[in-house]
Structures are given as structure tokens and as C-alpha cells.
Amino acid sequence: MARDDVAGQGPAWTDPTCPVARAVDVVGDRWSLLIIRDAMDGARSFTDFQQRTGIARNILTDRLRKLTAHGLITRVEAPSGKRRVYALTAAGKDLFPVIVTLRQWGERHAFEAGETHSILVDEHGTVVPRVVPATADGWPLTGDTTAVRKRT
Template identity: 45%
Template structure:
């Protein structure tokens, strides 16, 4: 599937990747979650060519992840996360936790996040069932329905793990 076709895919992961699925965009979002709002600050922190940064920021505005606000100083504007953009913090937190767990040796320095109120690390994110029990990939069934339809009307999708007959 060509990249531009992801926006029309029935898979929510594909559609998400069509909006935020490149390294530069994820770094922009990471920094925005830390309070960066100005073009020059994104540019300094990420070290991205201005034309690429401009394109990424414009796309994030177009898809509703950022809004442009006038700077309090009145001489520039700021990129402010929308509710849609702030909702990505859980995605970035999951990537962070995965990276902490799998990509660093014990003696390597890494950046961590802690709860600002307690100084403690956040609880490890985990996909859970309604009853609170953990769910692994083997516990999940892929189904398809219209977004507004109840799950009870969803139809199982054939996957290598599940073959419909």
C-alpha cells in the first residue's frame, strides 16, 4: 500500500501513521508535550531543516493536532496542541516505556519522566480488559464495523491468527 493511501485505510494504525508516523513529527510532538511552541525553539531542539520543519508543522495544523496562536509578544505565532494533539501523549508515553525497557543497557544514561506531584515513575502502561486483566496480542480479535455501529454488530476480520470460515 502506498503511503498516501493510508489516510483511507480501514486500519486505525494506518490512519494514525498517515498523520504522525515519521521521526520528525514524533520529535515535534515530544517537544510540544514538554511545552515547546515556537518554530525557532523546535528548530533548535530538533535540528531539522527549516523547510522540513515548516512542512511538518503545517501538516500538524491541517490535521488538527496543532492550532496557531498569536504570540503574547505579538511578533510571531505559537503552535499549540489541540485536544486531539494532547491525546497523543499516551502514545508517546507507550513508545517511551517500550524504549526504556528494550533499547538501553543498564549503564546507559537516558531521560525519564516522573509524576511531578510524587517524583515517582508512572505505572507501566498496559492494555487491559474491562475487568482489569492484562491483554496480550493473542487475546485480541480484529473486527470491522462502521465507526458509529455498536461492537456487537462488528464482523471478525480474517488474520493469520484467526481464519474465518
């Protein structure tokens, strides 16, 4: 994680000019991604997150605090009005393609052939197609067909 604000200087990033490094500083640990995943799947309360992930209470408290501080989740009034619950912000919802891509990578590479795992389906029950980055013309992009350019 990016370290908290140090003497009013803001967060200390792993690599201040790299968007991937900054993203990993914010959500790159196991628990943060699982919390985001579960929030996308309807988890709202501290208890929801703890039961779904099995995370220790102190670690969950820390990760929820950090995700809130980075603007990925927010505390909102529960429909009952008796307590506050967590909800994804627009920035948190923007992680959906990341979660889908990570899930699909896991389906292809983290299970033995024939091993049972969950699947992601759309509102009609159809398996979500593989997410592939593409050019504006629809051609697939890979690490071999792209390059990082430093901005000056």
C-alpha cells in the same frame, strides 16, 4: 504521510479501513512524533522545535504544516501578542498515551543495560508507571488476548 488532497478527493490513505495505518499516515514519521513530544514538553515556537530536535528548517516547516492540517497543532497568539506560536489541539493532546507508551518501550528496548536516559516523572517527581492496556475489569491485554474485527 497521507498524500494531500488529490483533485478534491481528500487524503489518499495507506489503508483506508485500518486505524493504525491512518494514524501512521498522520504521525508515523520520526519528526512528527518528536514535534508532538516537544510540544507536550513546552515547545511553542519554530525556534523551540528546531533547537530541541535539530531538524532542518524546510522539514520542520513541512511537518508543522502537516500537523496543523491534520488538526494536531494550531497556531495561536503568543502571550506577548507579538507573534503566533504553536499549541497542541485536543487531538494532539490525545497522543500523550502513545508518546508515553513509545517512551517506555524505548526505555526497555532501545538502551543497553546501565545506559543513561531520561525518565518521565509525574508532578511529584515519581516515575510514571508502565502503561498497559487493560480490560474493563483491569486485566492486562496483549496481542494474544485481542483480535481485530472488521466492521461491516
